[in-house]
Amino acid sequence: MNRIQPAVSAENLTQFETLALTSPMNLADGHARQQLTAAQGKIVAELPSLWAEAALRPVDEIEQETADAFFGMLGQHSHPAAAGRTLSCYSSSLAMEILARSLVTTSDAVALIHPTFDNIPDILRGVGLRLVPVEEEQAHDDDLPAELLEQVGCVFITTPNNPTGRVMSEDRLRRLAEQCAEHGVVLALDTCFRGFDPAAQYDHYAVLDASGCRWVVIEDTGKLWPTLELKIGWLVRSANVDLPIEKIHSDILLGTSPLIMLMVKKFAEDGADGGLAELQRTIADHRALVRTALDGVPDIGFVDGNARVSVDRLHVGSRLAMDVWSAVRSQNLYVLPCQKFHWARPHEGERMLRLALSRNPSTLLAGARVLRSALLDTAGTQG
Numbered sequence: 001m002n003r004i005q006p007a008v009s010a011e012n013l014t015q016f017e018t019l020a021l022t023s024p025m026n027l028a029d030g031h032a033r034q035q036l037t038a039a040q041g042k043i044v045a046e047l048p049s050l051w052a053e054a055a056l057r058p059v060d061e062i063e064q065e066t067a068d069a070f071f072g073m074l075g076q077h078s079h080p081a082a083a084g085r086t087l088s089c090y091s092s093s094l095a096m097e098i099l100a101r102s103l104v105t106t107s108d109a110v111a112l113i114h115p116t117f118d119n120i121p122d123i124l125r126g127v128g129l130r131l132v133p134v135e136e137e138q139a140h141d142d143d144l145p146a147e148l149l150e151q152v153g154c155v156f157i158t159t160p161n162n163p164t165g166r167v168m169s170e171d172r173l174r175r176l177a178e179q180c181a182e183h184g185v186v187l188a189l190d191t192c193f194r195g196f197d198p199a200a201q202y203d204h205y206a207v208l209d210a211s212g213c214r215w216v217v218i219e220d221t222g223k224l225w226p227t228l229e230l231k232i233g234w235l236v237r238s239a240n241v242d243l244p245i246e247k248i249h250s251d252i253l254l255g256t257s258p259l260i261m262l263m264v265k266k267f268a269e270d271g272a273d274g275g276l277a278e279l280q281r282t283i284a285d286h287r288a289l290v291r292t293a294l295d296g297v298p299d300i301g302f303v304d305g306n307a308r309v310s311v312d313r314l315h316v317g318s319r320l321a322m323d324v325w326s327a328v329r330s331q332n333l334y335v336l337p338c339q340k341f342h343w344a345r346p347h348e349g350e351r352m353l354r355l356a357l358s359r360n361p362s363t364l365l366a367g368a369r370v371l372r373s374a375l376l377d378t379a380g381t382q383g
Helices: 013-019 038-045 047-056 059-073 092-103 119-126 136-141 170-183 204-211 245-252 258-293 321-329 361-378
Strands: 086-089 109-114 130-135 154-158 186-190 215-220 233-237 311-315 352-356
Touching (some): 038 047, 092 245, 154 170, 170 186
Antiparallel strands (some): 086 233
8 A cells, every 4th residue: 555645845856855765666866775785895894993993093194095096996096185175075065065155255157057956056046156057068069158258257067967977078178178267267067976987087187287277176975885875075176276165164064084084995995996897887787777677668768878877867758757756656666857957947857757776676677667657657648
């Protein structure tokens, strides 16, 4: 018997995700919820000894080792080691808040990629910044107009993008950084899904430093490993960024846990030793599993054919995504309607759902079966 579902009052994507947290078929949030690998299980078993190590060793030493391991695993060998340039946070969202508070001290407008996860525009707007949409196609294919760069203090790009999975190429990043340098504009990157796509693992920091632009990068461990929300977000900046990032960081937190740092270091070392490639294969298998399970359903299609990130978008054809969402929710399956990713024009996402793939195969298969049934029940009934 299905439990009675409360009325929906979600005003952002995270609130939609929160509704799913107690469901056994939660395909909503993009956090890692698959089983630990055997190697990762051994790391978790070492937590008591890591606790003892964290209590004895200098925190700055642990932090540097962890950053070197994590950034090195992802090919970011030129990440800055100088004091105050790689700041750890409890989460990437907190890093975003610190960046937003810093930007508003020198600018009133940000050019932001469209679509993207809605907590980015919400945090930027929350400090009073005006947002100018930069369409994903334009960001990846063309120079940005000079008149756009003259009215903003920052260009903000998510790469790989969430939800599309699109990665900014090295040549395109180089040109965008050069444009930002020419106009004195800060280039901000959110790279939280970098670990899933080798195409996103060229050395961004080498490219950014060579351009001479002012830049900030947000990195994250929370999407990669199922560590029960024990994670680190990093806020990394150029030497010439000229924003009060360190001061605002210190306004909000003293530091992050050295225990979590050591755990992240161990997970990153395992990732560099083959664990990251194993994760990428797992996500590819999960994507294929879900797509196969929905094969043959009329009037649907997966939107992002080349995506390698841990989410996938499904176009539900003539149906409305919220109608499908409501139907599967009645069966305790939770997915994510896409309107709010399209923060400037929500109607563009009203016929798409995002499915999380960092789950156990049995959960994905059960969810796909519920979704298939709901889609078949609504086939041809929508206007």
